[in-house]
Amino acid sequence: MSDPTNPSLGNNPISSTTLEEILSDVLQEQAFMFAEHGDDQEVDSPSAPFMHARIQFNGPCSGRLGLVFTQNLCSELIINMLGMDSDDLEEEDIADAFKELLNVVCGKFLIAAFGPMLKFDLSIPTVEKIDLDQWLAQKSNQHTTVLMVEDEVVLFELRL
Amino acid sequence: MSYNVLVVDDSKTARMMLAKMLRISGLPINEVFIAENGSDALSMLKENWIDLVITDLHMPVMTGVEMIEAMAKDGLLESVPVVVVTSDSSQKRMDDLRGLGIRDYLCKPVRPESVKAVVEEVLETGA
Numbered sequence: 153m154s155d156p157t158n159p160s161l162g163n164n165p166i167s168s169t170t171l172e173e174i175l176s177d178v179l180q181e182q183a184f185m186f187a188e189h190g191d192d193q194e195v196d197s198p199s200a201p202f203m204h205a206r207i208q209f210n211g212p213c214s215g216r217l218g219l220v221f222t223q224n225l226c227s228e229l230i231i232n233m234l235g236m237d238s239d240d241l242e243e244e245d246i247a248d249a250f251k252e253l254l255n256v257v258c259g260k261f262l263i264a265a266f267g268p269m270l271k272f273d274l275s276i277p278t279v280e281k282i283d284l285d286q287w288l289a290q291k292s293n294q295h296t297t298v299l300m301v302e303d304e305v306v307l308f309e310l311r312l
Numbered sequence: 313m314s315y316n317v318l319v320v321d322d323s324k325t326a327r328m329m330l331a332k333m334l335r336i337s338g339l340p341i342n343e344v345f346i347a348e349n350g351s352d353a354l355s356m357l358k359e360n361w362i363d364l365v366i367t368d369l370h371m372p373v374m375t376g377v378e379m380i381e382a383m384a385k386d387g388l389l390e391s392v393p394v395v396v397v398t399s400d401s402s403q404k405r406m407d408d409l410r411g412l413g414i415r416d417y418l419c420k421p422v423r424p425e426s427v428k429a430v431v432e433e434v435l436e437t438g439a
Contacts, residue, residue, distance in 0.1 A: 182421045234328050249325040255370075256420045259399025271404035276322070276370055 168297045171217070171310050174260045178253065179301060183232035190300040198222050198305050202287045203247065205254040205279040209262060211272035217261065218309035219254050220282070220290055225304045226250045251277035314342035315435055316360065320353040320367035320376065321397070330366060330397065330422065337428040339435070350379030357389055364434055365394045366418075369405075380412050393434050397422055 176187040201223045208216045221229070227241055230249035254277045262272050282290070290296055290307055299306040317334055321327045331344045345360060347353035351374040353365065365383075369376040376396060383389040396409055399420040406417055416430045 178421055181423075230325065233325060234332070245324060248323055252323040252325040255323070256399045259401060259420060263401065268401070268403045271402045271408075272400065274370055274400050276372060 168308070168310050170264050171257070171261050171308060172297060172299060174264060175219075175257050175299065175306075175308060178257050178260065179229075182253070182256070183229050185229065185232060185302050187299050187301045187306070190298040190305060198287075199224070200282075200284045200287065202282045202284075203250050203279055204282045204286075204290070205247075205250050205277055207251075207254050207258045207277040208275040209258060209272045211262075212270045213266065213272075213312060215310065215312040217254060217258050217311075218290075218307075219250070219257070220287060220307040220309075221250060221301075222304055223281070225301060225306070228302065229253060247279045251279050314340040315363040316343045316345060317341055317431070318345040318347060318353060318356055318360075318362045318365045320347045320350065320365060320371070320379065322348050322368065322371040326368065326397075326420075330427065333422065333424045333427045334431065337424065337431065339428060339432055348373075350374030350376060350382070353379055354382055354389075357383070357392065362392055364431065365392055366397055366431075367394060369396060369398045369400060377409075377412065380409075380414065384413055395430055395434060 179185040179187055199222065202220050203223055203226050204218060204220045206216060206218045226246045227238065230236060230241065230246055231238055233249055258274055291298065293309065295309045295311050296307050299308065319327050319330045327346050331346065334341050334344050345356055345362065347356050349371040367376040367379060380394055383392060393415040395416045395418060396414050397418040397420060401419040409417065415434050418426055418430055
């Protein structure tokens with residue numbers, strides 16, 4: 153992974169705070185959901201299963217973003233994004249909406265962090281279901297930040 | 313006069329959101345066709361009268377760029393206007409795409425008012 157402090161990449165600080173703000177904006181705009189910073193000492197472990205979405209970017213700086221939502225929150229996401237009835241939801245649609253969310257967040261993050269002049273190649277996002285042990289391991293990862301969205305714990309990971 | 317629009321995106325969520333925005337836009341949209349990648353889109357373009365293509369870039373099988381290049385080489389499709397919708401909206405990327413002849417672009421997350429403004433402008437100036 154490349155050096156995020158490289159001054160040639162622009163003046164904007166590249167940090168999880170930038171990503172946190174963008175995730176919050178996109179959730180609010182696309183799904184009418186509100187995010188706030190979470191204190192991971194105060195939150196209980198949510199109920200499995202969880203969905204873990206990842207996307208990679210390559211360009212002047214390379215790295216990857218990850219998002220972990222509970223499946224319940226992912227369902228709420230697509231219901232809000234598309235105005236769907238919960239009875240019509242299929243697991244494939246839930247995963248698709250989650251991947252699309254990460255895709256949008258990644259694009260906005262790269263512009264915010266590196267400016268509009270640099271071109272990056274984004275991978276097609278992937279998503280997998282994880283269990284509580286995997287969620288706990290992800291939560292304790294040094295690259296992971298905890299957010300609260302609609303009273304549910306959300307993890308996001310930024311590696312540069 | 314009403315128009316047929318083809319939406320190309322590998323994400324069902326993105327396709328459904330765009331199709332919904334087009335249907336509620338108040339614009340004279342006759343039908344919204346859907347394709348999951350550039351290859352499917354080219355087939356649909358050859359089988360249907362399409363006035364405007366709105367496409368994502370990063371898709372499996374055939375990307376948006378490959379589809380735009382194929383359209384440019386096809387005498388029947390070269391004049392169909394293309395609008396790109398992407399989360400990857402760096403100035404360099406957009407300059408490259410304008411070089412390929414795209415009419416405009418929309419940055420994700422797309423807003424209904426942006427979709428309406430761009431589609432209206434492209435259709436009014438000669439779809």
